Amino acid sequence: PSDRIQVIAYAVLLEETLGQPVPQARVRYHRDNVTAIVEVDEAAKAELREVVRRARELRRSLQRPPVTENERLCRRCSLAPICLPEEERLLARGDLAGERLGRRPKESPRENREGAPLPRPTLFPSDRQRxxxxxxxxxxxxxxxxxxxxxxxxxxxxxxxxxxxxxxxxxxxxxxxxxxxxxxxxxxxxxxxxxxxxxxxxxTSASPGRVRQRIRQYAALTDPSERLRLARRLMHAKVETQLRYVLRATRGDPRRRKECQMGVDRMRESLRKIPNAQSTASLLGLEGIAAKAYFSCLPELLGSQVPDLLRPAGRTKHPPRDRFNCLLSFGYALIQTLVHRTILAVGLEPAFGFYHQPRTAAAPLVLDLMELFRTPIWEMPLIGSVNRRTWDVDEDFEVRPGHVWLTESGRRKALQLFESRLQESYKHPYTRQSLTYARMVELEARLLEKEWSGSPNLFARMRIR
Ligand code: SF4
Missing domain, CATH: 3.100.10.20 (CRISPR-associated endonuclease Cas1, N-terminal domain)
Known part of the structure; x- marks a missing residue:
């Protein structure tokens, strides 16, 4: 149908330019050796007028049109990595229906006409090219x-x-x-x-931002109930990821599990209450309790071979006061730069978030989105590297009164760890697509935008297994 409308439009343009009737148009499909003949009559022109009217309507609209029902069209569409049609269809097909926050939905494999399972399309590139x-x-x-x-x-x-x-x-x-x-x-x-x-x-940002995208963002995020809904989703994802990490890292080790049990119980308690939090203030309280419990567990995840100088004494920041916290802060700053440029590339306004307040130089939406990635992109590989004795307590750190910095060698090691983590693949539990962590950040930024663009409930579903 799109070829038909296109060729009718060409015929009408020719008619107007030449001042002569163009009663027929032809489209030649060389690969199939077929020529399609299109009559350019009044019915065809009425069809064209309707399409133009609809295109103008869509252009004026602040909402995105729904994804096409013809899935084959998407496979060659250059907009697929932005439009994310497969993710929307997951919702439309009900693959996620009835699923509670944080619970993985049942797989409902799609089948071809012969009943054989169809591979899930991967329209969103699984790795970054640059x-x-x-x-x-x-x-x-x-x-x-x-x-x-x-x-x-x-x-x-x-x-x-x-x-x-x-x-x-x-x-x-x-x-x-x-x-x-x-x-x-x-x-x-x-x-x-x-x-x-x-x-x-x-x-820097090369793009001044896309106005309609930002109007949609402003409209959605000035609604307190929408902000709270998104904040609940975000906090649930964050705390559940932290909890799963602690459970995974202490599995099969009764002594460490016992040491972490109180923290685990507190995280579970916060997790249970988050979906019912009635305000941002109460969410902040629950997040604080869970964070304290989580950070109390982290020293237990470090092996006995780790020197005392690399063990954290609680969480300290601005400035970090020990080596472990120095590494944590550096990695978080790297995530911040990644999320910041991703948000700009996606076309959103980093300064307008839904959970964090604009108190520091950091943009609130960046702080919001990076909550999803602190544990999987930095804390997990960092603890692994500390256990592997990657860090030299003297050469990699500069210890000053009241704060600890990374030296150049420390920064190089941290960057290597961070960049190699971004290259690692992760299977998204809901879209079931394997993506590198670098791509996962962009996927979540685009899914966040869908929350207020007609396809909510896809954002912040990622969890570690
Ligand atoms: S990817 Fe999106 S824009 Fe492209 S054909 Fe599919 S639904 Fe339409």
Whole structure:
């Protein structure tokens, strides 16, 4: 039908331009060796007028149209990674119907005409095509050479084709030229700055934002009940992930499980109450109880081989006061940069969130979304690395009165750990698609937008197993 309307439109345009009737149009399908003949009569023109009217209506609308019923169309549609039709169909088919928060739905495999199971389509790319360029050396200079970034350090020069880069993150005091910033802007590559202490400082965005998307976001997130609904979903996902991690890490070890039992009970209690929280304040209280319980369990997840200097004494931040907390904070800042640029790339306004308040320089929507990823993207690999004795308590840390920083070698190790975690795949429990963690962040940002664009209840379903 779309080819038919397209060719009718061409015929009408020709008619208007040439001043002569165009009674018939033809579409040649070379692959099938078929020519389709389309009569351009009054009925066809009426059909065209109706399609144009509908297109104008959609353009004015703040709501997205529903996904097409013809699934085959989506497989070649360039909008599929943005539109996420398969995720919407999961809802429409009822695969998620009746499912309580955090409970995995039953698999209902789709079948072809012969009754054989159909593979689930994977329209959302499972891996990112480009990599993040982290520049750690304070004496580095990032310039431009044709369509490449040129990183110059005392050790030499490195050329990085801009098409291989999804973001440039500058840690500390490296310099970047205006020409390099222009090149990044032209290729939608975000440039972000982190302080030497590991805090997100600022970033660029090539796009000024998409107005209609943002109007929808503002409209939805000014509604207190919608904000609370989203905050409940988010907190449930966060606390359940923390709980599952502690249970998983202590499985088969009765001594450690016993040490964590009180924390586990408190997390379970918070989890039970979160879906009924009546205000953001009570959610904050439940989150606080669960977080305290969770962090009380973390030292138990560290093996006996871990030196005392790498063991946390509670959670300290702004600034972190021990090595473990220094590593935690650095990883969270990396997640923040990733989520920040993802939110901008998706077209949302980072400064307008639904749970966190604009108290610090960090954008509230970024703080909201990153709650989903703290445990799977950073805490889990970090604890694994500490248990593997990856960190040198002297060389990787700079201990000052009242705070601990990472040295350059510590930062390099942390970046390597973070980037390799982003490359690891994870099977989403609801869409059942395997994605790298890097892609998972974008998927959740897009699903969040669907919460107020006509397909709610897909956001924040991710949990670790
Ligand atoms: S991916 Fe979305 S926009 Fe593209 S054909 Fe499918 S429903 Fe339509």
């Amino acid at each position: 990599q993040t360029l982290h520049v750690v050396d304070p004496k580095a200079r990032i310039g431009r050479s044709a369509e490449r970034l040129l990183v110059t350090t005392e050790e030499g020069r490195q050329f990085v084709p801009i098409k291989q880069v999804d973001a440039v993150v500058i840690h500390g005091f490296a310099q970047i030229t205006t020409q390099a910033i222009h090149l990044c802007a032209r290729h939608d590559v975000a440039v972000q700055w982190m302080t030497a202490g590991g805090r997100f400082s600022a970033g």
